[in-house]
Amino acid sequence: MLSYIFRRILYAVPILVGVNLLTFTLFFVVNTPDDMARMQLGIKYVTPEAIEKWKVERGYHKPLLFDQAQDGLDKLTHTIFFEKSIAMFAFDFGISDEGRDIGYEIRSRMLPSFAIALPVFVLGLFTYIIFALIMVFFRSTYIDFWGVVLCVALMSISGLFYIIGGQFLVSKLWHLVPISGFSTGLDATKFLILPVIIGVISSAGANTRWYRTIFLEEMGKEYVRTARAKGLPEHLVLFKHVLKNALIPILTGAVVIVPLLFLGSLIVESFFGIPGLGSYTIDAINSQDFAVVRAMVFLGSLLYIVGLILTDISYTLVDPRIRLS
Amino acid sequence: MMKLCKNKIKVVIFCLTSAALIQLAACGQMVWNNPYRTSDTGKNILYNVFTERPKHLDPVQSYSANEIQFTAQIYQPPLQYHYLKRPFTLMPYTSVEMPVITYYDHHDCPLPDDVDADAIAYTQYEISIKPGIFYQPHPAFATHVQSGWLYHQLNEEALAAVYRLSDFPETGTRELTAHDYAYQIKRLAHPKLHSPIYGLMADYIVGLRDYSNVLRNVQSGFKESGDFLNLNKYPLEGVDVVDDYTYRIKINGKYPQFIYWLAMPFFAPIPWEADLFYSQQGLIEKNITLDWYPVGTGPYMLTENNPNLRMVLEKNPNFHGEFYPEDGMPADYENGLLRDAGKSIPFIDKIVYTREREGIPRWNKFLQGYYDASGIGSDSFDQAVQLVGQGEATVTEAMAEQGIRLETTVAVSTFYIGFNMLDPTVGGTSEKTRVSARKLRQAISIAVDYEEYISIFANGRGLPAHGPIAPGMPGFRHGREGINPVVYDWINNGPQRKSIQVARHLLAEAGYPNGIDQETGVPLVLYFDVTARSAEDRSFLDWMRKQFQKLNIQLVVRSTDYNRFQDKIRKGNAQIFEWGWHADYPDPENFLFLLYGPQRKVGNSSGNAANNAANYDNPVYDQLFEQMKNMDNGPGRQEIIDRMVEILRFDAPWLWGYHPKEYGLYHAWYKNVKPNRISNNNVKYYRIDSDLREQKRREWNEPVLWPLVLAFVIIVINLIPAVAVYRRHESSMGIKKLQPKSS
Structure with a gap:
C-alpha cells in the first residue's frame, strides 16, 4: 500500500503544477501586475512611479512566464510564475499583496470554516443515511412516496433560498438565534446552529435520494434474503448488513470531501458573517490578490488529491477484498 | 419485567420533554438572538458595521473611507473640522491655534499676505501643539528603570508567546511632541511605505522628493531587510522642528489647499519608538505592524483587530480631553444637537464594528436593535422611507413606531458621464469638428434626463x-444663479430641463439632423464604455439607450471588466464613460481640477497621477484655474469660479450627472448625529442611551417558541404511524404469505 500511496503522491505533483499554471494563466489574462498595484494602492493620486515600486517590491516587475533577456535556464526561472510557484510547493505561501502572512491567515481562518463544515458533514451524513434507510424500510408505502417527493422538492430549491428563508424565519420572525456573526468557544454555538441546520437541509434532498438508491440496490441482493431467512429483524438487516455493504459508494462521495471541509463555504460564510477561508478567497478575488488566490487554489487542489487518496485507503478498510497495489 | 422497564423509559422521556418545554417557556423573557456577549449588555457601547476589511491602518498609507472610519478616531492631526458648522470650517485639534502662514520670496524674506502668488518662493506653516497630550498605552513605550526600553530588541525567546499586541504585559506612554509630527511627514517618503499622497506632496513639501532618494540610498546599504531606518537621523529640508511643541512645514510656492491636508491622518503624529518597535522582523513575521495596530493620541484606541469579523475601539485612557462644541448652525439648536454643548467628550466607552458582507442580515440586525445605525439599500428603501409633502423624505410609519429617524445629507461627490475629448466624434479634431462635437454634447446633455434617472435608479436620493462642484462647497451657486443654462430654463422658480426639440435642433446644427450624419448619410452610433454589469444594471443601460434614442442616436454599450475599463480611460480609448469623484477636502479646487488640462489622463507629461478622465483641455479654463487655486474664498474667487463653470457648461465635457444624497437611519437611542463625509472623527461626539436600547432590544426580540413546539409535535405525530408500521412488520410472519388460500 505504501508504494501505491507514494506513487499517487508523485502523480499529484504534475497535477498541482498544471493547476498552478492554469490559475496563473487565467488570473493574468484578466489582471496585469499594474492592475494589481492600482487595486492595492488606490486610484486617486497614484503615480506610475508608485506602481513600479510596488511591483518591484513584490517581484511583479518580471516577465510572466518567459524572460527573453536572460540566458539558459534563467529564461524560465527569472519569471513571476517560477518565483511565485516554487516556494508554494514548500508550503511557504508567502505574503499577500496587502502585506499579510498568508499562512497565518489560513491557520486562523481554518477553524471557523471547520466549525461549520464538520457538524454539517457529520450530522448530514448521519441524517441522510438514517432517512434513506427509513425510506428503504418503508419502500412502496406512502412514507417512501412522500419521502421521495420531499427529497425532489428539497433538491429543487436554491441553496440561497434556504439561507435567506432560514434567516428570515428562525432569526427575524422567531428570534431564536442571531442572524449572523461568530464567536469563539462555547459562545460560538448560537451562531452555528442555524448555518448547520441550513447546511444539512439544503443538501438533504440529493443525498438522501442518492443513499436510498444505493440501499435499494443492495436490498435486492442474495445476502439480504439470506439474512431475512435467518429470521433477523429488519432493522438489523438494514443497519448491520445493507449499510456495511453499501459503504463503498458512500465513502466514495464522503471521504473525498473530508479534507476540503477546512476550505469552508463561500456563500454560507458570507451570509452568516463567518470569518472562514471561503470568505478569504472571495475577498482575495475581489481585491485581485493573486498571492492569496493562488495559495487557496493550490490548497484546494492539494486537499482534493489528499481526499482521493484517503478514499482509496478507506476502501481497503471497509472491504478486505480490495488491495492497493 | 421487560414491560415495566419500557414503561419507565417512557415516563422518563415524557418528564424530560415536559421539563424542556417548561424551560423553553420560562426563557420567554430572555433574548436569544443577541449576537454580542451577554457581559456587554447595557454597556455604553456603539454598535456599528463595516463591509470591506481595511487594508491599511498606518496613517501614511491609509486613505479609503473604510479605513479612515477607524484611523480618524485614533490619530490626531493638528487640525480638524468643526463638527456642526457649515460650510466646513477648520479648527485646531492638537494645535494651539490655526497654523501661522507666512510667505517668503527667493531670498527668504517674508512677504505680505496679499502678495501675488508668482512672487512666493515658498510658504511656511508654523504649527504649535498643545502640551500635555499623551499617547495611548502601548508596549513600544514600555521601559524598565534599569534596562531601558523593554520591547525594542525582542529576541526569539521573548517573541515565542507573542501572537498579538495585547500579549505584551507592559505598556507605557509619553507626551506628544512636534518631533512626532515631523517624523510622520518624513514617513511620506519612506522607501518601504506606499503613501498615496507621496506624489502629490513631493511637488509641494520642500525637499521631499530628494529626501525619498536619500532614504532609498540609505536603505539599499542595509545588510538585512529588517534593519530599522531611523528617520530622525536624516533631516528633511521642508520640515523644521523649532522646539518640542512647535514645528514648521515649508511648501513650494503657494498651495492654500495644503491646510486641508493638515486635517487628515496623513499628517498625524507617529512616535519613533513605535516605528522602531514595529520594524522588528520577529513582529513583522507575526503580522504585528503599524499597519495593523495603530498607536495614537486620539479619543479611542484599537483594542481588537480582526477585520474578518470585528474591530473594537475603546476609550483611550490617556486622551487629553476635549469638549462638545458650543456653537453650530441655527437648525442644530432645533435638532437638539447642542444639548451636550460644553460637555466633556467622548461620550461612548467602546465601539464595536462588526463585519457584515451581506445587506439582508445587516438590515435585519438593525431592525432588531443590534446595530445602532444603518444605510438604506435599494431593497429596503420602500420599507424604510416614504416621500411626503413636496417630495420630502421621511421614515415610514413602521420605522417611526420603532423610533427610527432619518438623517440626510448631500455628499460632496459627483457622479457624471464623461465624453472623451480626444475622440473625433464627441471631442472633435479640428476647429470645425470641435464646434460640431460641442453641439452634439450639448444636445445629449439635454436629452439624458437625470431627474428621471434619480427618481428611477436612486430612489430620489x-x-x-449643474456643474462639477457639489452643494455645500464654496463656489457652489444655489437657485437661479446656479442653473446650467445650456440644459435648463428657469421657470416657475425652479430649473426646468429644456425640451427635446432644443436638443434635436442642436443635433442638427452639429451635423446630425435626426441622428443621421449629413455628410455620410449614416446613422450616428455612439459608444458607452462601462464596467462589466450585473443583470440588475441592465435596466440602467436600457434606460441610457432610450435617452439617446430620443435623438435617434444609437448607443452601443461596450461592457468590460474594471481593469480593462481603467486601461481604456488611461489610454483615451473610451468614447463615453461613467465616472465619479468624492472630494478630499471642502474646496472647489478639488472638483475643478478634474477638468484642468495638465491633469488629463492621456499625454500627461508630469508623470503624476492624473484625474482629468475626459482629457478636457481649454487654455482659458486652465489659466483661470491656476489663478483660482491660489486665492482665498471670497467674491473675487467666486467670480473666477463662476467664469470657469460657465466655460464648462458651454463646452459640456461631462453630462453633469448628479450629486448623491446620503440617507442614514438612526435608532432613538443614538444622539448627536450630524452626518457628513468630510470630517471623519465624529464618533467622539455621539452619545448612546444604552438603557433605552436594552429595553427596546428585549421588546423587539422576545423568542417565539411555538414553532419549536409545533416541530416537536409534527415529529411525534409522524413517528407514531411509523412505529406502528414497524411493529406490525416485525411481528408479522413472512411465511404466512406463502400459504395457499383455503378456498
Whole structure:
C-alpha cells in the first residue's frame, strides 16, 4: 500500500503544477501586475512611479512566464510564475499583496470554516443515511412516496433560498438565534446552529435520494434474503448488513470531501458573517490578490488529491477484498 | 419485567420533554438572538458595521473611507473640522491655534499676505501643539528603570508567546511632541511605505522628493531587510522642528489647499519608538505592524483587530480631553444637537464594528436593535422611507413606531458621464469638428434626463448637477444663479430641463439632423464604455439607450471588466464613460481640477497621477484655474469660479450627472448625529442611551417558541404511524404469505 500511496503522491505533483499554471494563466489574462498595484494602492493620486515600486517590491516587475533577456535556464526561472510557484510547493505561501502572512491567515481562518463544515458533514451524513434507510424500510408505502417527493422538492430549491428563508424565519420572525456573526468557544454555538441546520437541509434532498438508491440496490441482493431467512429483524438487516455493504459508494462521495471541509463555504460564510477561508478567497478575488488566490487554489487542489487518496485507503478498510497495489 | 422497564423509559422521556418545554417557556423573557456577549449588555457601547476589511491602518498609507472610519478616531492631526458648522470650517485639534502662514520670496524674506502668488518662493506653516497630550498605552513605550526600553530588541525567546499586541504585559506612554509630527511627514517618503499622497506632496513639501532618494540610498546599504531606518537621523529640508511643541512645514510656492491636508491622518503624529518597535522582523513575521495596530493620541484606541469579523475601539485612557462644541448652525439648536454643548467628550466607552458582507442580515440586525445605525439599500428603501409633502423624505410609519429617524445629507461627490475629448466624434479634431462635437454634447446633455434617472435608479436620493462642484462647497451657486443654462430654463422658480426639440435642433446644427450624419448619410452610433454589469444594471443601460434614442442616436454599450475599463480611460480609448469623484477636502479646487488640462489622463507629461478622465483641455479654463487655486474664498474667487463653470457648461465635457444624497437611519437611542463625509472623527461626539436600547432590544426580540413546539409535535405525530408500521412488520410472519388460500 505504501508504494501505491507514494506513487499517487508523485502523480499529484504534475497535477498541482498544471493547476498552478492554469490559475496563473487565467488570473493574468484578466489582471496585469499594474492592475494589481492600482487595486492595492488606490486610484486617486497614484503615480506610475508608485506602481513600479510596488511591483518591484513584490517581484511583479518580471516577465510572466518567459524572460527573453536572460540566458539558459534563467529564461524560465527569472519569471513571476517560477518565483511565485516554487516556494508554494514548500508550503511557504508567502505574503499577500496587502502585506499579510498568508499562512497565518489560513491557520486562523481554518477553524471557523471547520466549525461549520464538520457538524454539517457529520450530522448530514448521519441524517441522510438514517432517512434513506427509513425510506428503504418503508419502500412502496406512502412514507417512501412522500419521502421521495420531499427529497425532489428539497433538491429543487436554491441553496440561497434556504439561507435567506432560514434567516428570515428562525432569526427575524422567531428570534431564536442571531442572524449572523461568530464567536469563539462555547459562545460560538448560537451562531452555528442555524448555518448547520441550513447546511444539512439544503443538501438533504440529493443525498438522501442518492443513499436510498444505493440501499435499494443492495436490498435486492442474495445476502439480504439470506439474512431475512435467518429470521433477523429488519432493522438489523438494514443497519448491520445493507449499510456495511453499501459503504463503498458512500465513502466514495464522503471521504473525498473530508479534507476540503477546512476550505469552508463561500456563500454560507458570507451570509452568516463567518470569518472562514471561503470568505478569504472571495475577498482575495475581489481585491485581485493573486498571492492569496493562488495559495487557496493550490490548497484546494492539494486537499482534493489528499481526499482521493484517503478514499482509496478507506476502501481497503471497509472491504478486505480490495488491495492497493 | 421487560414491560415495566419500557414503561419507565417512557415516563422518563415524557418528564424530560415536559421539563424542556417548561424551560423553553420560562426563557420567554430572555433574548436569544443577541449576537454580542451577554457581559456587554447595557454597556455604553456603539454598535456599528463595516463591509470591506481595511487594508491599511498606518496613517501614511491609509486613505479609503473604510479605513479612515477607524484611523480618524485614533490619530490626531493638528487640525480638524468643526463638527456642526457649515460650510466646513477648520479648527485646531492638537494645535494651539490655526497654523501661522507666512510667505517668503527667493531670498527668504517674508512677504505680505496679499502678495501675488508668482512672487512666493515658498510658504511656511508654523504649527504649535498643545502640551500635555499623551499617547495611548502601548508596549513600544514600555521601559524598565534599569534596562531601558523593554520591547525594542525582542529576541526569539521573548517573541515565542507573542501572537498579538495585547500579549505584551507592559505598556507605557509619553507626551506628544512636534518631533512626532515631523517624523510622520518624513514617513511620506519612506522607501518601504506606499503613501498615496507621496506624489502629490513631493511637488509641494520642500525637499521631499530628494529626501525619498536619500532614504532609498540609505536603505539599499542595509545588510538585512529588517534593519530599522531611523528617520530622525536624516533631516528633511521642508520640515523644521523649532522646539518640542512647535514645528514648521515649508511648501513650494503657494498651495492654500495644503491646510486641508493638515486635517487628515496623513499628517498625524507617529512616535519613533513605535516605528522602531514595529520594524522588528520577529513582529513583522507575526503580522504585528503599524499597519495593523495603530498607536495614537486620539479619543479611542484599537483594542481588537480582526477585520474578518470585528474591530473594537475603546476609550483611550490617556486622551487629553476635549469638549462638545458650543456653537453650530441655527437648525442644530432645533435638532437638539447642542444639548451636550460644553460637555466633556467622548461620550461612548467602546465601539464595536462588526463585519457584515451581506445587506439582508445587516438590515435585519438593525431592525432588531443590534446595530445602532444603518444605510438604506435599494431593497429596503420602500420599507424604510416614504416621500411626503413636496417630495420630502421621511421614515415610514413602521420605522417611526420603532423610533427610527432619518438623517440626510448631500455628499460632496459627483457622479457624471464623461465624453472623451480626444475622440473625433464627441471631442472633435479640428476647429470645425470641435464646434460640431460641442453641439452634439450639448444636445445629449439635454436629452439624458437625470431627474428621471434619480427618481428611477436612486430612489430620489440625489440632486441633478449643474456643474462639477457639489452643494455645500464654496463656489457652489444655489437657485437661479446656479442653473446650467445650456440644459435648463428657469421657470416657475425652479430649473426646468429644456425640451427635446432644443436638443434635436442642436443635433442638427452639429451635423446630425435626426441622428443621421449629413455628410455620410449614416446613422450616428455612439459608444458607452462601462464596467462589466450585473443583470440588475441592465435596466440602467436600457434606460441610457432610450435617452439617446430620443435623438435617434444609437448607443452601443461596450461592457468590460474594471481593469480593462481603467486601461481604456488611461489610454483615451473610451468614447463615453461613467465616472465619479468624492472630494478630499471642502474646496472647489478639488472638483475643478478634474477638468484642468495638465491633469488629463492621456499625454500627461508630469508623470503624476492624473484625474482629468475626459482629457478636457481649454487654455482659458486652465489659466483661470491656476489663478483660482491660489486665492482665498471670497467674491473675487467666486467670480473666477463662476467664469470657469460657465466655460464648462458651454463646452459640456461631462453630462453633469448628479450629486448623491446620503440617507442614514438612526435608532432613538443614538444622539448627536450630524452626518457628513468630510470630517471623519465624529464618533467622539455621539452619545448612546444604552438603557433605552436594552429595553427596546428585549421588546423587539422576545423568542417565539411555538414553532419549536409545533416541530416537536409534527415529529411525534409522524413517528407514531411509523412505529406502528414497524411493529406490525416485525411481528408479522413472512411465511404466512406463502400459504395457499383455503378456498
